[in-house]
Amino acid sequence: MxxxxxxxxxxxxxxxxxxxxxxxxxxxxxxxxxxxxxxxxxxxxxxxxxxxxxxxxxxxxxxxxxxxxxxxxxxxxxxxxxxxxxxxxxxxxxxxxxxxxxxxxxxxxxxxxxxxxxxxxxxxxxxxxxxxxxxxxxxxxxxxxxxxxxSGRLNTTVFAANTHLTAPWFEPFRELTHVNIKLTDGRRTYPERLRILQQALSPTADRGSHTRGEHHQDHFTATELGWNLAYETAYTHQIRIAFPPDDEDRARSTLLATVRKMGCDVLSTTTHRGRPVWD
Structure with missing residues (x-):
């Protein structure tokens, strides 16, 4: 038991x-x-x-x-x-x-x-x-x-299997602002874009990744900033970020500048509930 x-x-x-x-x-x-x-x-x-x-x-x-x-x-x-x-x-x-x-x-x-x-x-x-x-x-x-x-030993048909997280975690509640940044593809490869993103937010800690064909998803945290991120092409090409509300200006300027370095354009920026932000 x-x-x-x-x-x-x-x-x-x-x-x-x-x-x-x-x-x-x-x-x-x-x-x-x-x-x-x-x-x-x-x-x-x-x-x-x-x-x-x-x-x-x-x-x-x-x-x-x-x-x-x-x-x-x-x-x-x-x-x-x-x-x-x-x-x-x-x-x-x-x-x-x-x-x-x-x-x-x-x-x-x-x-x-x-x-x-x-x-x-x-x-x-x-x-x-x-x-x-x-x-x-x-x-x-x-x-x-x-x-x-x-642990990946139990699956349910109701939501996806937990097969890509090497070290599962629990995060206690904090007030966080959530923003989804949808991107064009650009010319760089996915690993190159991920490397640029993580370098801009370093130091970072890996929270697991998943790759299936051309579909990728990487979770990580910017440890000194206290920001949580997911970069993915699994559902759509996007960056999902959660940060303390007081960090909004810094998060906006850092992420939008980094997206340009990644060779991508921003298609939209919304809250996780779909409301437009960062216009």
């Missing part, structure tokens, strides 16, 4: 986790459910933040109270679709008996849920894509799912 110690050995937790502690008795009273011990250990160790810039555990502590907020709106948000399409909804939803209860989300809008049937420490995980209305059940708990997916 996978334990929190196994996950900690794979992904070191932050020294000072954000919103990681509080009154679990009060949380459980608010839900009307006892929660699994491994989830309590997960939140206590990692708190608010993201695994590999993708999976966000829902901490019940702090001003956001993400776990309870998600639980309170789940049934009402899904009821209209279920009434119209009952065959596409094989599970009940919290607070219905044995209903799905979300414990983490992804940047793609997917949900990781428990099937709240039986003793909490036996609850299993269902990965759920609300956009496509399909579900993928896994006979493991929250910590087991995370450890399996982050």
């Amino acid at each position: 996978t334990t929190i110690d196994d996950l900690i050995a794979l992904v070191p937790p932050p020294a000072n986790p954000v919103d990681a502690s509080g009154d679990w008795t009060q949380v459980e009273a608010g839900l009307g459910l006892e929660l699994p011990a491994d989830f309590k250990a997960l939140i206590s160790s990692y708190g608010l933040g993201q695994f590999v810039d993708f999976i966000n555990p829902l901490t019940p502590f702090g001003s956001r109270n993400l776990l309870l907020r998600s639980a309170q709106r789940l049934l009402d948000s899904e009821r209209p679709f279920r009434e119209a399409n009952p065959d596409d909804c094989p599970y009940p939803y919290y607070p219905e008996a044995g209903g799905l209860l979300e414990w983490a989300g992804t940047d793609n809008g997917d949900r990781l849920c428990w099937v709240t049937d039986g003793h909490p420490d036996t609850w299993t995980v269902v990965a759920w894509n609300p956009r496509g209305w399909y579900y993928d059940a896994h006979d493991t708990g929250a910590v087991g799912f995370l450890h399996g997916w982050l």
Whole structure:
């Protein structure tokens, strides 16, 4: 059985986790459910933040109270679709008996849920894509799912396999501004463009890469700046960057100058929600 110690050995937790502690008795009273011990250990160790810039555990502590907020709106948000399409909804939803209860989300809008049937420490995980209305059940708990997916030993049909990250990480929550810079191809090769980008932001630390044919994706962090970046041609040719809000002017001037050195032109600059920026 996978334990929190196994996950900690794979992904070191932050020294000072954000919103990681509080009154679990009060949380459980608010839900009307006892929660699994491994989830309590997960939140206590990692708190608010993201695994590999993708999976966000829902901490019940702090001003956001993400776990309870998600639980309170789940049934009402899904009821209209279920009434119209009952065959596409094989599970009940919290607070219905044995209903799905979300414990983490992804940047793609997917949900990781428990099937709240039986003793909490036996609850299993269902990965759920609300956009496509399909579900993928896994006979493991929250910590087991995370450890399996982050180590590349567990796959789900709901989102991509984690096969390209050599050293998975967790980043505690920080207020960051996210900008996507879409680019023309230019004449330089992808490795040349990546080298120019990393040199402009050095020193950098690798966070994993993936190559399939002509499609590339490289994750890295600018360690002294505290900026996180992904450079890719996997979906579109773009740079994705996240930086502290006070660094916006520096990020804008540095990235736009570097794009010119890479031999590319900027097609658009938007937030991760698609709003134009840096006009």
